[in-house]
Amino acid sequence: MxxxxxxxxxxxxxxxxxxVKKKARYVDEKECTACGECVEVCPVTRPDEYQTGxxxxxxxxxxxxxxxxxSYLINMDDCLGTNPIACGKCADVxxxxxxxxxxxxxxxxxxxxxxxxxxxxxxxDPSEIDEYGYARFPNVITSMEFERLICAGGPTxxxxxxxxxxxxPKRIGFIQCVGSRSAKRGNPYCSNxxxxxxxxxxxxxxxxxxxTQCSVFYMDIRAFGKSFEDFYMRSKxxxxxxxxNIPGEIEEDPATGNLRVVVEKTDGQxxxxxxxxxxxxxxxxxxxxxxxxxxxxLTLSKTSDGFLMxxxxxxKPVDAPTRGVFMAGCAESPKDIKDSVAQAGAAASHANILLxxxxxxxxxxxSTIDIASCNGCELCVxxxxxxxxxxxxxxxxxxxxxxxxxxxxxxxxxxxxxxxEMKHFTDIQIEAxxxxxxxENAGEKVVAFACNWCSYAGGDFAGISxxxxxxxxxxxxxxxxxxxxxxxxxxxxxxxxAMVLVSGCxxxxxxxxxxxxxxxxxxxxxxxxxxxxxxxxxRLQLEGISAAEGQKFAKVMRDIKDMREKVTKEEIDETxxxxxxxxxxxxxxxxxxxxxxxxxxxx
Amino acid sequence: MDEIxxxxxDAPRIGxxxxxCGLNIAGTVDTAAVTEWAKxxxxxxxxxxxxxxxxxxxxxxxxxxxxxxxxxxxxxASCSPRMHEPTFRGCVMDxxxxxxxxxxxxxxxxxxxxxxxEKDAATEKAKDLxxxxxxxxxxxxxxxxxxxxxxxxxxxxxGGVTGIQTALDLADSGHQVYLVEKEATIxxxxxxxxxxxxxxxxxx
Numbered sequence: 001m002x003x004x005x006x007x008x009x010x011x012x013x014x015x016x017x018x019x020v021k022k023k024a025r026y027v028d029e030k031e032c033t034a035c036g037e038c039v040e041v042c043p044v045t046r047p048d049e050y051q052t053g054x055x056x057x058x059x060x061x062x063x064x065x066x067x068x069x070x071s072y073l074i075n076m077d078d079c080l081g082t083n084p085i086a087c088g089k090c091a092d093v094x095x096x097x098x099x100x101x102x103x104x105x106x107x108x109x110x111x112x113x114x115x116x117x118x119x120x121x122x123x124x125d126p127s128e129i130d131e132y133g134y135a136r137f138p139n140v141i142t143s144m145e146f147e148r149l150i151c152a153g154g155p156t157x158x159x160x161x162x163x164x165x166x167x168x169p170k171r172i173g174f175i176q177c178v179g180s181r182s183a184k185r186g187n188p189y190c191s192n193x194x195x196x197x198x199x200x201x202x203x204x205x206x207x208x209x210x211x212t213q214c215s216v217f218y219m220d221i222r223a224f225g226k227s228f229e230d231f232y233m234r235s236k237x238x239x240x241x242x243x244x245n246i247p248g249e250i251e252e253d254p255a256t257g258n259l260r261v262v263v264e265k266t267d268g269q270x271x272x273x274x275x276x277x278x279x280x281x282x283x284x285x286x287x288x289x290x291x292x293x294x295x296x297x298l299t300l301s302k303t304s305d306g307f308l309m310x311x312x313x314x315x316k317p318v319d320a321p322t323r324g325v326f327m328a329g330c331a332e333s334p335k336d337i338k339d340s341v342a343q344a345g346a347a348a349s350h351a352n353i354l355l356x357x358x359x360x361x362x363x364x365x366x367s368t369i370d371i372a373s374c375n376g377c378e379l380c381v382x383x384x385x386x387x388x389x390x391x392x393x394x395x396x397x398x399x400x401x402x403x404x405x406x407x408x409x410x411x412x413x414x415x416x417x418x419x420x421e422m423k424h425f426t427d428i429q430i431e432a433x434x435x436x437x438x439x440e441n442a443g444e445k446v447v448a449f450a451c452n453w454c455s456y457a458g459g460d461f462a463g464i465s466x467x468x469x470x471x472x473x474x475x476x477x478x479x480x481x482x483x484x485x486x487x488x489x490x491x492x493x494x495x496x497x498a499m500v501l502v503s504g505c506x507x508x509x510x511x512x513x514x515x516x517x518x519x520x521x522x523x524x525x526x527x528x529x530x531x532x533x534x535x536x537x538x539r540l541q542l543e544g545i546s547a548a549e550g551q552k553f554a555k556v557m558r559d560i561k562d563m564r565e566k567v568t569k570e571e572i573d574e575t576x577x578x579x580x581x582x583x584x585x586x587x588x589x590x591x592x593x594x595x596x597x598x599x600x601x602x603x
Numbered sequence: 604m605d606e607i608x609x610x611x612x613d614a615p616r617i618g619x620x621x622x623x624c625g626l627n628i629a630g631t632v633d634t635a636a637v638t639e640w641a642k643x644x645x646x647x648x649x650x651x652x653x654x655x656x657x658x659x660x661x662x663x664x665x666x667x668x669x670x671x672x673x674x675x676x677x678x679x680a681s682c683s684p685r686m687h688e689p690t691f692r693g694c695v696m697d698x699x700x701x702x703x704x705x706x707x708x709x710x711x712x713x714x715x716x717x718x719x720x721e722k723d724a725a726t727e728k729a730k731d732l733x734x735x736x737x738x739x740x741x742x743x744x745x746x747x748x749x750x751x752x753x754x755x756x757x758x759x760x761x762g763g764v765t766g767i768q769t770a771l772d773l774a775d776s777g778h779q780v781y782l783v784e785k786e787a788t789i790x791x792x793x794x795x796x797x798x799x800x801x802x803x804x805x806x807x
Contacts, residue, residue, distance in 0.1 A: 002784045006760055014753035020783055050795065066807050067788035110781050113754040116773075118766035120791050144795060151797035153807075200800035231801040294760065312686075329765025330792075337799055340765040348772030351757050355778050360753055364703060364746035402749065424703055429742045436738035437731055445731075452685070460683045463712025471724040474731050475713055477684070554717070 001108070002069055009115070009297045012406070013324030014360050018110040024103040026079075027060070029071035031098035034062060036072075038090035038099065044078050048155070052145045054163065055155035060090045060099075065153070074099070114324050114351040117308065118344065119294055121330035124179030124186055124284040131249040132175070132281060138164035139257050140250060142178075142283045143197055150204055160208065162278055164257040169277030170211060173261055174198045175247055176218040180284035189305045191284035192334040195222045198282050199232050202240040215241040215274060217263065225338070243274075250279060285334035298325050299511050301454070303548040307333045313464075318347040321453060321511075321547065326350050365407035365424045365479060371397040374419040380411035383482075385513035408512035409483030413522065425478055430488055437474040438495035443572045446473040446560050447492040448501040451481045453511040454546050455503035461550035462557075469557035472564050473501065480504065482515035486522050489540060494579040498567040499539050499560055506544035516544075533582070535575050539567060615646040615741045618674040619733060620665055622656035622681035624711055631715035633726040637680070640730055644737045648672045656681050662694045669698045676740040680708040680733050701745030708736035758783065763791020 001022060008019035027038075042058035049057075050064045059078035062071070080087040091099040123144055126134045134140050139162045141149070152158035162169050176194060179186030195218070202214040221242065223232040236242065245263040248271075252259055261274045287306035288294075295302060299322050301309040308327050311319040318326050328347035329340040354360070369380075374397035381389045381398050388404035389411060397419070400411075412422040421427070437447055450456040456477050462469065478484060481504025492500045502523055510516040520542065527537040541563070543556050619641045623629035638652040649672045653661040656679055668674055677700065679691045684707040692702035710729045718725035755778055759770045762784030770782040782789070793799075796806035 001781060002762065002789055003787045004783045005785050006758070006783055012751075014751055016754075016758070018758055018781075020781070025787065052795075063786070063788045064790075064794065066790075066794075068790070069788070073787050110756070110758060111754050112756045112758040112781065114757045116757060116759045116766070116769045118759055118761035118763065118769055120761050120763045120765065123792070144792075147795055147797045154797070196800045200798060200803065203803070204798060225801075227801050328769055329761070329763065331761065331765075337764055337793060340763075341768050344765045344768035345772055348769045348776070351769075351773060352776050352778070355753060355755050355757060355773075355776075357753055359750050361748035362751055364748045366749075403751070423746055424743070426742070429739050432738040432742055433735045436735040439734065440731075456683075457685060460685055460709075460712040463683070463716040466716055466719070468719060469717055471714075471718050471721055471728045474728065474735065475709070476735070 003073065004108075006294070006297060007107070013362065014113045014354065014357075016112050016115055016324065018112060018115070020108045020110060022106040022108055024076075024105050025071065025073035026076065026100060026103045027072045027074060028096075028098035028100065029069045029073075031096045032071040033096060034070045034072065035095075037093045037095070038072060041089040041093050043087065043089065044080060046075070046078050050148075051155045052142075052148050054145070054148055114326065114354050115298060116347050116351055117294060117298065117300070117320065117325065117327045117331050118329045118347070119288050119291060119331045121285045121334065122288050124191075124286050126178050126281050126283055128185055129178065132178070132247075132279075133250050133252060134281060137250065137252045137257075137259060137279075138162070139169070139252075139259060139278045140281065141278065142281050143194065143201065144283065146201055146280050150201070150208070158208075160205070162257065167277075168209070170209075171213050171276045171278075172205060172215070173259070173274060173276040173279045174201065174214065174216040174282060175261075175279060176216065176282045177246065178281040178283050179286070181219060186284060187286060187305065189334070190222065192222075193336045194282040194284060196225070196228055196231065196336065198280070199223070199235045201280065202235045203231075203238065206238045206240065213239070213241075215243055215276070217243050217245055217247055217261070219244070219246060225336070285330060288331065291331070295509075298322055299513070300325065300327075301505075301509065301547050305333070307331065309546075309548050318343055318350055321457075324354060363407060365422070366402050366405040367400055367407070367409065367411050367420050367422050369397055369400055370419045370421070373417050374398075375417050377416060379414045379416065380420055383410045383414045383515075383518050385410065385510075385515050406512055408480035408515040409478060410480065410512070410515040410518050413483055413485040414518065422483060425483055427485060427487070430476060430478065430483075430485075431491055433476045434488060434492050434497075435495060437476070438492060438497050442496035443498050443567070443569055444472065444564070445497055446499040446501055446564055447497045448473040448475045448503065449481065449484045449488070450475045450477055451504040451511070451516075452477055452479045454505035454509070455481070455543070455553070457547035458503075458545040458549045458553040461547060462553040463550075465550045467550055467554040469554040470561040472499075472561050473557055480510070480512045480515050481519040482510075482512065484519060484522070486526055489526055490579060490583075493535070493539070493575055494583060496572055496576050498572060499541065499564045501541045501543065501556070501560055503543045503545050503556070506546055509544075509546065533578050535578065536567075536571070538563060539575075613675055615676050616648040616672060616674050617644075617646050617676040617678060617737055617740050618665070618668045618672060619644070619647055619650045619678045619680060619737065620656050620661070620668075621650065621652045621733070622661070622679070622710070623652065623654045624656075624681060624715075625654065628681070628710050628715040631719050631722055631725050632710055632729040633722065634729075636726055637710075637729050637733060641680075641733050641737070644734060646676075646741050647737060648674060657687050657690055662690075665691070665694050666698045669695065669700055675700070675704060676743060677705045678708060678733065678736045678740050679705065680710050680729070680736065682711040683707075683709045683713070686712075703746040704740070704743050706736045706740040706743060708732040755779065756781065761791070762786075762789030764793040766791070
């Protein structure tokens with residue numbers, strides 16, 4: 001399904017329901033024979049994206065001759081109008097009558113058991129590195145533009161010429177790591193493919209034009225793959241100069257369009273100049289700019305470099321943290337074709353294991369409701385991100401649809417009567433953990449709640465990375481931070497904990513759609529009440545820590561130790577006294593209410 | 604009385620299995636002290652220390668202890684549940700214990716690996732983590748996992764070289780595959796290349 005986008009995903013492992021928007025091509029792709037008559041008459045000319053703008057295309061076009069599907073389409077942003085009176089020339093000449101200006105986007109519903117994300121990469125735009133003059137000098141090009149200029153199917157039919165004046169460049173400079181391995185501009189990571197791509201480019205040039213003199217400016221040549229070193233050596237043997245230096249600036253001679261590269265001498269003794277007819281910037285790989293959309297649809301995370309986060313960096317490199325979702329290729333990290341193909345095979349194989357299973361067990365962690373004690377307030381119905389709790393009318397206990405329940409526990413934390421029980425993460429189980437942690441020296445400890453998918457995993461990542469931090473915190477794992485009942489936090493303070501940390505996914509990045517918004521609301525309510533009760537609100541901390549943020553996890557642990565040390569014994573004693581009184585009052589009130597209810601029932 | 608009710612109504616008999624993980628945990632946490640200390644925790648019937656609890660001999664110890672001591676709850680004090688929870692759930696299931704009656708204390712990722720220079724404080728923290736896990740284990744109840752069928756079809760998002768290869772592999776395995784590509788043609792970035800390294804063959 002080309003020219004289509006995934007717009008919605010629901011369901012769960014083995015049973016995803018996906019909505020795909022099939023964008024209108026305005027040309028019937030089944031009928032179109034790609035004869036090209038329409039292009040001849042189309043009056044609108046635009047830069048051809050496939051040829052990186054070096055040639056033009058029409059408003060009705062086919063991306064490139066070998067495109068699949070082999071059908072034309074109309075770019076409606078360029079077309080003179082859907083109103084055939086405005087133009088409509090293409091429709092007039094199309095013998096097959098397959099042009100339809102009234103074609104609409106179509107929504108297609110799919111049911112699938114597994115999803116593989118192979119959304120790929122974008123290429124770094126070097127315009128921001130102004131000293132290289134990419135936006136100013138026509139003969140400074142990117143490696144993607146090089147590909148089109150050297151390609152027999154390119155705008156010049158493979159005649160390698162300067163965009164500035166159409167002459168053949170004889171002295172060509174390559175600058176490596178443009179947008180890569182830089183803390184200041186572009187990205188700090190290595191883009192993986194540019195070294196070998198440049199080596200390839202130099203070999204193509206000396207093969208096509210033996211009199212070409214190529215120079216490559218580099219930091220390190222990373223020729224780590226199978227047969228890569230041989231490839232690099234071949235380029236050197238062909239006379240390509242490799243200069244270990246990254247230029248500071250490119251200057252253009254306006255009269256000739258020639259370029260002068262300024263580099264510092266490696267011994268630090270002044271600068272030197274190199275003259276070229278053309279410069280190729282080896283631009284890096286960046287995450288797809290629209291990847292937040294896919295991440296949101298499939299509840300995926302990203303690593304600090306912006307690429308998709310895998311379920312485990314070593315052991316599950318093609319599995320997403322969301323069960324039933326897999327990833328491969330540059331969506332996961334920059335990689336070349338061979339690695340992409342290998343990873344594609346791995347992702348297909350893992351998806352196969354799931355699809356071949358026929359039947360799978362899903363986690364038993366779902367919520368149940370005690371109809372007898374429920375007061376029918378329907379708070380649970382409101383907070384459930386999955387609409388898994390169905391109202392039976394106010395005052396009646398709602399119904400939980402177990403198959404739709406994802407197990408975040410938001411309902412359990414919202415329930416004011418304690419009627420909802422989250423299996424395997426019940427109130428008493430979590431409270432028992434709070435009590436256990438506070439049993440000895442609670443005043444020296446931080447009771448830290450952490451969600452399974454992000455902050456607990458962030459803690460694991462800190463561990464895997466051996467990031468050292470103080471020992472104050474004791475983590476209690478819940479599936480989602482929305483499971484954290486306000487009472488758990490009060491209980492920790494009542495039992496004498498110096499600090500409480502509530503940590504979860506980032507606000508808009510919850511594994512359970514939007515459940516952690518309630519976490520924030522609950523923490524806000526507690527902060528207000530702490531203020532009213534005269535307890536320092538700072539003693540309750542709220543942090544969003546993603547699974548990839550081991551560094552942040554360690555920092556939070558360091559910061560919280562500093563805060564913990566400021567909490568005095570007197571302060572804790574006072575808090576315990578205030579909260580115990582509050583609790584006693586609440587218990588008495590509850591007992592009185594129950595007695596009244598029992599008396600009423602007896603009467 | 605069926606088996607599940609029997610387990611929940613029986614008084615908890617907890618086995619605690621403290622893992623050295625070679626020196627990964629034992630290099631920082633005094634696992635011998637934790638083992639000794641855990642014996643006095645409520646409802647703890649036996650405590651066993653292993654060099655590598657996840658390895659076969661370690662898992663055998665768990666299975667053996669469950670049978671020998673009639674354990675109805677298990678606490679494995681080793682690494683992250685995000686790493687080995689499936690392993691130990693499977694292990695206790697082998698001898699008939701419901702997998703949800705197994706609880707883990709994370710002494711490695713959340714303790715020994717991040718407190719390398721603080722042996723005493725790390726050991727105290729490890730004790731707390733075990734105490735917390737035991738307190739939780741006492742209240743665990745068996746859970747039944749829902750079985751669901753799997754739709755035998757796959758969605759591949761992205762029609763570049765990776766997506767195409769994935770879709771072909773899945774289709775060759777006999778599955779219905781939907782390949783969704785945002786652009787008007789499949790091919791992705793690779794279709795824009797001329798030759799590819801290191802073989803110098805055409806990209807399309």
